[in-house]
Amino acid sequence: MKLTILGGGGFRVPLVYGALLGDHAEGRVTRVVLHDLDAGRLSAVTRVLAEQAAGVADAPEVSATTDLDEALTGADFVFSAIRVGGLEGRANDEKVALDEGVLGQETVGAGGIAYGLRTVPVAEDIARRVARVAPDAWVINFTNPAGLVTEAMSRHLGDRVIGICDSPVGLGRRIARVLGANPGEAWIDYVGLNHLGWVRGLRVNGRDELPRLLADPDLLGSFEEGKLFGTDWLQSLGAIPNEYLHYYYFNREAVRAYSEAEKTRGAFLRDQQAGFYDEMKRPDADALTAWDRTRAEREATYMAEARETAGAGERDADDLSGGYEKVALALMRAIARDERTTLILNVQNRGTLSVLDSEAVIEVPCLVDANGAHPVTVDPLPDHASGLVCSVKAVEREVLAAADSGSRTTAVKAFALHPLVDSVNVARRLVDGYTSVHPGLAYLK
CATH class of the missing domain: 3.40.50.720 (NAD(P)-binding Rossmann-like Domain)
Incomplete structure (x- = not known):
C-alpha cells in the first residue's frame, strides 16, 4: 500500500x-x-x-x-x-x-x-x-x-x-486519565469545529463520568484544561472546551501575552527548525538525535503563552508525545482493512449539527469503516456554543468565497466578521498588512 x-x-x-x-x-x-x-x-x-x-x-x-x-x-x-x-x-x-x-x-x-x-x-x-x-x-x-x-x-x-487533529484526542485522553478510565474504551461526546469544540460527556460502560469530574474542583484542576480555563469557568460551562477556546474566552489576556513574549510561537519555531535543517546539512550529523532533541523542545513549549497567562505551569509528560500520527494510522487501518473504529474527525456535517448545512465540515465522533468516516448523531449544542460555531463557520465561508473570487472586499468581510477582530477598519488594515508581506495573497484585488 x-x-x-x-x-x-x-x-x-x-x-x-x-x-x-x-x-x-x-x-x-x-x-x-x-x-x-x-x-x-x-x-x-x-x-x-x-x-x-x-x-x-x-x-x-x-x-x-x-x-x-x-x-x-x-x-x-x-x-x-x-x-x-x-x-x-x-x-x-x-x-x-x-x-x-x-x-x-x-x-x-x-x-x-x-x-x-x-x-x-x-x-x-x-x-x-x-x-x-x-x-x-x-x-x-x-x-x-x-x-x-x-x-x-x-x-x-x-x-x-x-x-x-490531535487536540480532541489529547483532550479525551486527559479527561479519561484523571477519571481513571481507559481512553480506548471511553465514548467521548465531542462536537464543534476544528479548534472550536467541547467535550460534553465521557461515557464508560454506558455511564457518563463527566459530571463526577465537574463536581470535583480538585480533580478538575489537576489537568491541562482545568489549569487553562479555571475550575469555576468549566463548571459554569458544564463542559470541557478544546484548549484553543482559551483564545476566545481569555482573548485580552492572550493578546497581551503574545505581545509581551520575547518571540511569538511562529518566530520561535521558524528559528528553532532552521537550526535543525542547517544541522542536517552536515554529512556527519546524527539526524535522529537532532530531530528528537528539537521535537522535545517544540512540544514542551506548545501553547506556552496561554499556559503562562493561566498560571498552568509546564505541560505534563504524558502530553508531550503528539497524537495526530496515531489518528492517521488508525484511520488508514479502518479504511484499508475495514477495521471498524470510532475517531473524532473533520467531516462533512450531513445533518449532524442542525445549525449548519450538510456540506459544512465539522469535528465530531465518526464511525469509520472501509467506506470512510460517518459522523455520529449528536445532541444540539447550547446557544453560546452554537452562536460561536455559526459565527466562525460564516467566516470560513467568506474565506472560501474570497479564494474563489479573488475579491479583496470579501477578504475584508471575512476578517471583519470574526469574533476576535473588533473593527471593520482593523479588518481593512489587516488585509493591507497581510497582502504586503505574503506573495501568496497577490491574487486578492
Missing part, C-alpha cells in the same frame, strides 16, 4: 513514519513517498527516517520527489501536511495581527484567516490533482486551518477527504 505525504520535508513527518514502523499487520503501508517543494528539507527528513528504520526488517520503503503528479500517482492514501508560506509566513501572520492589537495565532482569528486565504487555493489545486491522477485515493488532511482546508478540498473530493 502506497502512502504519499505532501509536505514531506516537514518537521513532524518522522512521527507519521514512526507510527508506520510499528504496524506489521497484513495490508499495512509498504511504500512512503515524500513530496515537498524544498529538496533540502526532503533530504533532511529522509535521513531521519532512514535512521528510524534501522534494524526494522519490514520498514516501509521511502522515496522523495518534488514532482506532485509523480508523488500522487498510484497512491492509496495521501497525507496532506503542507505549510504555504512556511514558518516565515506564520511569523508574519502573528506580527501583522499583533501590530493591530488582535490575535495572530495560526488557526484562530486574524492569523487563521490569513493562513487560510493563502492555503485554500493551493489545497484546492492539490484536490483537483488527486481527483485526476489518484481518483481512488483517500486524502487525510492535517494542513491547517484543518477544518477550513478540509472543506475546501471536499468540494472536489467529497467524502474522500477527511481532516484530522
Whole structure:
C-alpha cells in the first residue's frame, strides 16, 4: 500500500513514519513517498527516517520527489501536511495581527484567516490533482486551518477527504486519565469545529463520568484544561472546551501575552527548525538525535503563552508525545482493512449539527469503516456554543468565497466578521498588512 505525504520535508513527518514502523499487520503501508517543494528539507527528513528504520526488517520503503503528479500517482492514501508560506509566513501572520492589537495565532482569528486565504487555493489545486491522477485515493488532511482546508478540498473530493487533529484526542485522553478510565474504551461526546469544540460527556460502560469530574474542583484542576480555563469557568460551562477556546474566552489576556513574549510561537519555531535543517546539512550529523532533541523542545513549549497567562505551569509528560500520527494510522487501518473504529474527525456535517448545512465540515465522533468516516448523531449544542460555531463557520465561508473570487472586499468581510477582530477598519488594515508581506495573497484585488 502506497502512502504519499505532501509536505514531506516537514518537521513532524518522522512521527507519521514512526507510527508506520510499528504496524506489521497484513495490508499495512509498504511504500512512503515524500513530496515537498524544498529538496533540502526532503533530504533532511529522509535521513531521519532512514535512521528510524534501522534494524526494522519490514520498514516501509521511502522515496522523495518534488514532482506532485509523480508523488500522487498510484497512491492509496495521501497525507496532506503542507505549510504555504512556511514558518516565515506564520511569523508574519502573528506580527501583522499583533501590530493591530488582535490575535495572530495560526488557526484562530486574524492569523487563521490569513493562513487560510493563502492555503485554500493551493489545497484546492492539490484536490483537483488527486481527483485526476489518484481518483481512488483517500486524502487525510492535517494542513491547517484543518477544518477550513478540509472543506475546501471536499468540494472536489467529497467524502474522500477527511481532516484530522490531535487536540480532541489529547483532550479525551486527559479527561479519561484523571477519571481513571481507559481512553480506548471511553465514548467521548465531542462536537464543534476544528479548534472550536467541547467535550460534553465521557461515557464508560454506558455511564457518563463527566459530571463526577465537574463536581470535583480538585480533580478538575489537576489537568491541562482545568489549569487553562479555571475550575469555576468549566463548571459554569458544564463542559470541557478544546484548549484553543482559551483564545476566545481569555482573548485580552492572550493578546497581551503574545505581545509581551520575547518571540511569538511562529518566530520561535521558524528559528528553532532552521537550526535543525542547517544541522542536517552536515554529512556527519546524527539526524535522529537532532530531530528528537528539537521535537522535545517544540512540544514542551506548545501553547506556552496561554499556559503562562493561566498560571498552568509546564505541560505534563504524558502530553508531550503528539497524537495526530496515531489518528492517521488508525484511520488508514479502518479504511484499508475495514477495521471498524470510532475517531473524532473533520467531516462533512450531513445533518449532524442542525445549525449548519450538510456540506459544512465539522469535528465530531465518526464511525469509520472501509467506506470512510460517518459522523455520529449528536445532541444540539447550547446557544453560546452554537452562536460561536455559526459565527466562525460564516467566516470560513467568506474565506472560501474570497479564494474563489479573488475579491479583496470579501477578504475584508471575512476578517471583519470574526469574533476576535473588533473593527471593520482593523479588518481593512489587516488585509493591507497581510497582502504586503505574503506573495501568496497577490491574487486578492
